[in-house]
Amino acid sequence: MLPSKHNIISGLNDSEDYFIVNLLSGNADIIGQRKYEEFQSGNFTDTDELIEKGYLSDYEHEKHIYTKKYLDFIDNRESDEVQVFFVPWYSCNFACSYCYQDEYQSPPSQITTDIIDAFFIYLGEKLADKRKYITIFGGEPLLTGGLHKEIIRYLISEATLRKIDIALVTNGYNTLNYIDILKLGQIREVQVTLDGTAEVHNKRRFLRDKSATFQQISDGVDALLANHIPVNLRMVIDRENIENLPGLARYARDKGWTSSAYFKTQLGRNYELHHCQKANMKLYSRLELYKDLYGLIKKYPEILDFHKPAFSISKFLFEHGELPDPLFDACPACKTEWAFDYTGAIYPCTATVGKSEERLGTYYPSISMDNKKVCDWEERDVLSIKECANCSLQLACGGGCGSVAKNQHGYVQAPDCRPAKDLMRLGISLYQNL
Ligand code: SF4
Ligand code: SF4
Numbered sequence: 001m002l003p004s005k006h007n008i009i010s011g012l013n014d015s016e017d018y019f020i021v022n023l024l025s026g027n028a029d030i031i032g033q034r035k036y037e038e039f040q041s042g043n044f045t046d047t048d049e050l051i052e053k054g055y056l057s058d059y060e061h062e063k064h065i066y067t068k069k070y071l072d073f074i075d076n077r078e079s080d081e082v083q084v085f086f087v088p089w090y091s092c093n094f095a096c097s098y099c100y101q102d103e104y105q106s107p108p109s110q111i112t113t114d115i116i117d118a119f120f121i122y123l124g125e126k127l128a129d130k131r132k133y134i135t136i137f138g139g140e141p142l143l144t145g146g147l148h149k150e151i152i153r154y155l156i157s158e159a160t161l162r163k164i165d166i167a168l169v170t171n172g173y174n175t176l177n178y179i180d181i182l183k184l185g186q187i188r189e190v191q192v193t194l195d196g197t198a199e200v201h202n203k204r205r206f207l208r209d210k211s212a213t214f215q216q217i218s219d220g221v222d223a224l225l226a227n228h229i230p231v232n233l234r235m236v237i238d239r240e241n242i243e244n245l246p247g248l249a250r251y252a253r254d255k256g257w258t259s260s261a262y263f264k265t266q267l268g269r270n271y272e273l274h275h276c277q278k279a280n281m282k283l284y285s286r287l288e289l290y291k292d293l294y295g296l297i298k299k300y301p302e303i304l305d306f307h308k309p310a311f312s313i314s315k316f317l318f319e320h321g322e323l324p325d326p327l328f329d330a331c332p333a334c335k336t337e338w339a340f341d342y343t344g345a346i347y348p349c350t351a352t353v354g355k356s357e358e359r360l361g362t363y364y365p366s367i368s369m370d371n372k373k374v375c376d377w378e379e380r381d382v383l384s385i386k387e388c389a390n391c392s393l394q395l396a397c398g399g400g401c402g403s404v405a406k407n408q409h410g411y412v413q414a415p416d417c418r419p420a421k422d423l424m425r426l427g428i429s430l431y432q433n434l
Contacts, residue, residue, distance in 0.1 A: 001047060001056040008392055009039055010421050013294070013429040021313070021424060023326045023395035024065060025054025028317060030432070070383070073328045077335060082132040083167075085339035085350050086119060088151050090139040094171050095208045098236070098270050110147075111342035113154055118364035119340055120158055133165040133188055137339075137350060142174040149181065156185035167191065171205065173213050175220025182229055189230040192221060193268075196235065196244035197251050204241065221257065230262045235307075238270040239282045242292055246299075249306035258305055265307040267293075287419040294426045304434075311427020312396055312420045318431035329381035330398025330418075334360075334374050348377050351403040358403075376412045377402060387415040396420035 006024040009031075011017075018036040021028045038044050039055075050056040054065075088111050092099075123132065134155075141152060159166050165188040172192035182190070194217060195201045202212040224231050235241075235248060245267075249258075257263045269289050270282075284292070290311060297303050308315050316324045329335070333348035340346055341353055344364030352358035361369035382388040382399045391397070399405075400416025408414065 001051055001058055003039060003042065004054055004057045004062060005390070005392060006062075006395055007039070007055055008396065008421050008424065009036065010425050011036075013425050015429060019424065019428050020055060021323065021396075022054050023313070023323055024062065024069065025057075026323050027053040027055070028323055029053070069326050070328055073326065080131075080336045082127055082130045083135055083332070083337045084123065084127070084132055085135045085137045085337070085353060086155065087137050087139065087339070087341040087353055088141055088155065089143075089148075089342055090354060091143065092138060092140040092171070093143055093173060093207055094140065094205060094213070095210075096205045098204065098238070109343055111151055113151075115342055115344060115364050116151070116155055116158060118344070120162065122340075122363040122367065124162075133167060134159055135167040135169060135350075137169045137353070140171050140173075141168055142170045142178050144174055144177060149178070152178065153181045153184070156181060160185050171213070172217035172220045173207070175217070176223055179223050179227060182224075183227060187229050189232045189264075190224055191232040191234055191266075192217060192224075193234045193236060194218070194248060196241045197247045200241050200244040200247070218255070222255070225257065225260050225262050228262055230264070231257070233257070233263065233265045234268050235265070236268040236270050237289060238284055242289075242296065245296060246303055249300070249303045252306050253302070267307055267309060287422050290423055290426055294430055297430060309427070311430065312418070312423035314424055314427025314431055317428070318434070326395035327398035328383065328395070330400055331380060331402040333380075333402050334377035349403065351401065380412050384413050385415050386413075393418070393420040396424075
């Protein structure tokens with residue numbers, strides 16, 4: 001019997017203890033110095049429990065379990081719901097200080113109901129047997145003006161006819177103008193972004209003429225919640241605004257948002273997915289962000305009433321009392337995610353939509369698909385990325401994001417390493433003491 005290659009072992013933050021997590025066997029424990037040293041030396045005093053929990057295993061047995069769980073993962077994904085992004089235009093009424101889409105040229109063509117009809121025909125033909133929902137994305141989907149409103153109304157009513165749920169990703173500025181249209185659909189959620197309280201937010205997310213946007217967005221959130229339309233409030237974080245997180249958490253609490261069943265939150269990391277902001281010192285790496293979040297939450301625990309960060313598998317473990325299933329693939333592109341835009345083009349996912357070199361095919365005016373490119377995305381997982389083969393973190397990391405990997409390495413079957421062990425150090429320490 002040898003230590004499993006899926007053991008993740010590390011010291012906890014602010015503690016003398018260690019943790020051991022094994023996502024293949026589904027076990028996690030806090031261990032002391034003595035046990036930790038046994039794993040370091042490979043000499044074990046009592047092996048029964050370690051074998052039972054899969055921390056010690058023989059190679060053939062572990063390989064058998066791995067294959068079985070991988071096949072379960074693929075089976076489950078087959079029946080998963082598909083998220084279909086639709087971009088009706090790339091234009092936006094904001095000029096955010098950090099926008100990655102500012103480099104995109106909007107193709108000059110304009111959306112028509114024929115294009116939307118073609119989109120629904122494609123879904124009906126190619127994704128007929130899949131559960132699915134549509135996320136309307138941009139640019140900014142909720143723009144003022146007759147054409148914009150008519151197109152969004154048409155999209156939502158056509159989806160509703162087919163009993164397909166809608167989600168929207170919007171800056172939230174025109175929510176009030178769209179409430180009546182939103183009430184026509186099965187709206188799963190509206191994602192709205194506030195980057196802090198008024199002063200901080202207005203310095204980062206403003207209209208093209210530089211006017212402030214905070215109050216109008218906040219009023220829109222009130223209106224959505226009053227109409228029982230679920231809100232997913234996102235805060236995009238970098239070094240410039242992280243200190244304002246407790247302030248936004250208090251604002252959301254004082255508005256009564258955090259006590260609404262229709263309210264949830266997410267934190268977005270501002271990072272260099274599209275064009276190079278690497279020289280920009282205000283951006284965080286994933287680990288740096290979580291380190292600062294850990295410190296901030298220790299100081300202002302009320303942040304947790306607003307948002308509980310995942311810290312890899314840590315939040316799941318403490319909320320469910322068990323580990324999540326092994327993650328053989330973290331990237332849903334071309335599997336349970338696709339993106340369509342108004343030019344008739346199809347892309348792997350939201351991070352790639354609008355980039356001409358990432359285009360996979362078309363749904364309008366005719367249907368076409370580059371199957372070789374699609375296969376490349378479809379086949380990407382921790383078994384196909386050679387760097388992942390001997391990585392103990394593979395079932396927590398899942399190989400990361402295909403788009404980030406491609407941007408870094410030039411091809412899809414490349415790793416986007418996630419600091420899963422260090423995130424667990426922080427997260428298990430944080431959540432075990434709550
Ligand atoms: S490429 Fe990245 S952003 Fe796109 S689906 Fe995969 S993980 Fe998500
Ligand atoms: S992407 Fe990197 S960290 Fe993630 S499983 Fe592969 S090698 Fe390990």
